[in-house]
Amino acid sequence: MIKSMTGFGKATCELSDKKISIEIKSLNSKQLDLNLRLPNIYREKDMLLRNELAGNLGRGKVDVGFYIDYLGSEKNASINSHIVENYFSQLQPISDKLGLSKNSDMLRVIMTLPDTVKIEQAELDEKEWGIVFETFKEALNNLNNFREQEGEVLQKEVTARINNIRRLQAAVEPYEKQRIEKVRERILDQLNELKEKISLDQNRFEQEMIFYLEKLDITEEKVRLTAHLDYFLQTMEKEEQVGRKLSFITQEIGREINTMGSKANHSEIQKLVIQMKDELEKIKEQNLNVL
CATH class of the missing domain: 3.30.230 (Ribosomal Protein S5; domain 2)
Known part of the structure; x- marks a missing residue:
């Protein structure tokens, strides 16, 4: 915990x-x-x-x-009478010369001056x-x-947001096949417009198409993201003083989400990626307070 x-x-x-x-x-x-x-x-x-x-x-x-x-x-505090008398003997002539009232509270003034109260340092009693x-x-x-107690609250909050990222990741799947088909159709449409102007090696074209579509595949990113989310939850449950370690794991989570976003090429997937990033930022904010 x-x-x-x-x-x-x-x-x-x-x-x-x-x-x-x-x-x-x-x-x-x-x-x-x-x-x-x-x-x-x-x-x-x-x-x-x-x-x-x-x-x-x-x-x-x-x-x-x-x-x-x-x-x-307080037994170790006492008035330094010699200092008080000395202050008084110096202030009294000044008071008379200035014609100040005899009722002026001179003693109160004197007691605010340095060294009028001495504090004797008591020795520490071991008992x-x-x-x-x-x-x-x-x-x-x-x-x-x-x-x-605060950690329990944090853990519930962060766990909920990790599960939100899982849910958003699962929501990407229905759009994946649709996304690949749209990319393929767009390329073919553009190619058909050029067929009359250029000669085409069909085998080479298929190879290039496969290579291009593989670059858009996000299966590996999803697998790694799932592994990082699992590791995050396991770390919270089993280890102590994990704040720094959780910060490193969130960096890895962010890397996979960013890669999914850069490969998405689909508006709905991009929206889901943005929501995942928002959840991750909230996790990072909470993690700043984790020991």
Whole structure:
């Protein structure tokens, strides 16, 4: 069964002082493109997370976000009183000189200035990390489940379009004999007009006629097209991460359809070929999202 590259997974955990939500989103991409937004305390685990993502996702544009809601006061944040006092001692004379109101909210202004709050970097607790990492793997698993569900939808859509191409190919058959007869009649009509002006070697003419009509025959193209359609469906059923392989198969399908069109020499067959091309383009669009 195929998987989609599009998906979303989320998981949360509650620790003693905070709640952590982890979200993982993925879109289609030719390669694995990872973007991790981690709190500073978890940055040392960046490579571990990347390896876990690479081993589970294959490819895609993946965004990972860790979001922390503190349940109480953040213990590692404190006001740098010396810096605040220093800012105040410098701003107060300026305020007096400019005649600014004594009621102006100077403290609020000061607290927006650099270094008024200092954050002490806490050390990562390995027990806490164990819980967070399990939550991360849960979000990753939810993402993969989403991808599988999307893959089922994609597979049904693509299978229907492959079957449409089969149906259109079968619809070509009634016109094939008619097409050859029309070509033969047209050549004979034109030749009869020239009989009085040129001498004709009847045996050579028959040989050339056979050779020309064989060039218009599309039996081989139909056989190869059927084989490619079968292989496409088998590949979806039996293999994993087949997006690139399916793209190669669609190229082969397109080659046979194009050759049928170039040999058609019949308006109704040309219409069917155009419809087959339309179905194939829709398959290619869907395939861009297949892992």
